Amino acid sequence: MRLPFLPIILLASVLSACDNSSKLADETVSSLGISYQMREFKRQGGSKCPETTTVKAEDTLCASVKFSYPEISSVTQPELASKMNALIKQQLLDQIEGAPSELAETQSLESFADSFIQDYTQDSNNFTSWELERSVRIIHNTNTLLTLLFEEFGFTGGAHPFNGSRFIVLNLADAQPVSLEDLMNPGYEAALNVAGEKAFREARQLTDHSSLEEDGFNFANNAFVLNDNYGVNKDGLSFIFNSYEIAPYVMGPTEFTIPYEDIRSLIRPNGLLGSKAQ
Structure with a gap:
């Protein structure tokens, strides 16, 4: 009624x-x-x-x-x-x-x-x-x-x-x-995306070489790319893909952390995150 x-x-x-x-x-x-x-x-x-x-x-x-x-x-x-x-x-x-x-x-x-x-x-x-x-x-x-x-x-x-x-x-x-560009060495993008995809797949429990599109995710040309929604924490750089951003609502958001040990060479040694660099 x-x-x-x-x-x-x-x-x-x-x-x-x-x-x-x-x-x-x-x-x-x-x-x-x-x-x-x-x-x-x-x-x-x-x-x-x-x-x-x-x-x-x-x-x-x-x-x-x-x-x-x-x-x-x-x-x-x-x-x-x-x-x-x-x-x-x-x-x-x-x-x-x-x-x-x-x-x-x-x-x-x-x-x-x-x-x-x-x-x-x-x-x-x-x-x-x-x-x-x-x-x-x-x-x-x-x-x-x-x-x-x-x-x-x-x-x-x-x-x-x-x-x-x-x-x-x-x-x-x-x-x-502070942007990622402020923290990372020039030309960091490709290597950070590789490390990011590894952490993303682990968070989503995907196999190393499965198709992201077939797994339900929508990336241009089926190639993983990080967004700029990142945070610095004690263990590494955390990223969040919100609902609808790369997948249907039913799949929910995705949050994952790229460990510093995987990206030390990418961090500016004299930057704000320099203590985590090699």
Whole structure:
């Protein structure tokens, strides 16, 4: 049975600081004095939202937004902390795929959530709930680099939810994004793709010489090529192919790590990752 649209909006929001206040790795704290505290923002609105009404779970008609992210602070490097916080906020307001949104530079978490909820409540054809969760996590750092992982999950109707993940590597000297070209020797691409395909096949449990196309993956000319969605961690360079990027949704995303031992000769010895070079 189709339920009538009720123009009653119940709106609730929460901004809190979790108890897990943390410092980055000791080497970063000693050299830069950076620490962070995890923050969480929640907002929901709709005609039948949990926590604001006595509605049963199966009768919920609500749009909910949740952000979780690290808030960076530094007594000795306040400008650096401010730049990092601005970048984290922009990542929360940008979608995983596609070009960066111009609104992300001026929009707040609150106005973004309000807009999402407004879209939901103004759509009279919605007979299910919407949700959007975005998070930013610090997954690795040295005294020169910081790797962030941005993750997104949501549902706005349709056959299935949407989700995705994106790495961002920052130079801790200026909070600017670091590309693979910044870390690797010139002409690294072919050798890195070879090492990447090995790690990819291991992660997907594929044989060494099977056809990627026959295994269900869509690479141009059936030749493996890495994307630029990479992160630096303690064991190597991690990469993520999101759902739909190289395979149907049902096959899910693929995450894998290329060990440093396989690519030491490709790393710039005097670069930000120089300690991992031969």
